[in-house]
Amino acid sequence: MNTSTTILVTGATRGIGAATVSALESAGAKVIGHGSRARDGVIGADLSDPQAPQALWEEALDRAGGRIDILVNNAGLFEASALDSSDIAWLDAWEETLRINLTAAAQLSRFAVRHWQERGSGGRLVHISSRAAYRGDSPAHWHYAAAKGGMVxxxxxxxxxxxxxxxxxxxxxxxxxxxxxxxxxxxxxGGPGLLADIPLGRVATPDEIAAIAKFCALEAPPSMTGAVIDANGASYVR
Incomplete structure (x- = not known):
């Protein structure tokens, strides 16, 4: 890896995002983090706002000195929406979930691809999707599964x-x-009862997912482009 590699990570303030930032920085990359609110050098942007991805990209590019090499689309929203909620509440939840989990990631990916095309430099995208993209999710999470399937x-x-x-x-x-x-x-x-569906016997840790994200961002050979890497404890095997 070039020690000047600059990476934008969305949803960088907690969970998988925070662990990914730590893993990438430990490898020597310069990481620009995003969160829903600005804090300690993190760019704040509410991705439910259609204009926010462009503002985020432009500020990140400015902080990076005009060059971003890698984009990690990690920001996400996981909120239940009951089938019997009101029509407007159900639709609002659907649209907000798709905007944050899919449309904002698409906007940022578009900005990144165009940036790399203009520079003629190449670049890498790492998308944090979900097992739900293939297996589906609970009856209250149609929107989440659809968004993650769209991301893949x-x-x-x-x-x-x-x-x-x-x-x-x-x-x-x-x-x-x-x-x-x-x-x-x-x-x-059901908490522990849910583990019965995971042959590994436990859920993944953020550090485990971050290790995969770091590999994709910095180490994966070019021939792996297009790959989807599962990390679900064998709870869903394709």
Whole structure:
């Protein structure tokens, strides 16, 4: 890795995102983090706002001195939406979840691809998707599964479209991971009882997912572009 490698990580203030920042920085990369609110050098941007991804990209590019080499799309929203909620509440939840989990990632990916094309430099995208992209999710999480499935399809399209320009794309599909985002869901689904569905006997740790993200960002050979890497304790084997 070039020691001047600059990486933008979304959703960088907790869980998988924070662990990924730590792993990348330990490898010598310069990391620009994003969170829903600005703090300690982290760029604040509410990705439910359609204008926020562009503002985030432009500020990150400015902080990076005009060059970003790698984008890690990690920011996500995981909130239940009951089937019998009101029509407007159900639709609002659907649209917010897709905007944060998929559309914002698509906007940032587009800015990154165009940036690399203009520079003629190549670059890498790492998308943190979910096991739900393939297996689906609970009855209250149609929107989440749909968003993560869309992210995988987007990733594969990018990989096929731009590999000849040195623009590479990788996706990671974790199962349950021990993060604050998943904690309430794990408890609501029975906590330890849920582990019976995971042959490994435990959920993943953020550091485990971060290690995969670091590999994709800095070490994976170019021939791996388009790959989707599962990390779910064998709870879903494709």
């Amino acid at each position: 399809a987007m990733h594969k399209t990018i990989a096929r479209a731009y590999a000849s320009e040195g623009i590479l794309s990788f996706a990671i599909t974790p199962g349950f991971t021990d993060t604050s985002m998943a904690g309430d869901y794990l408890a609501s689904r």
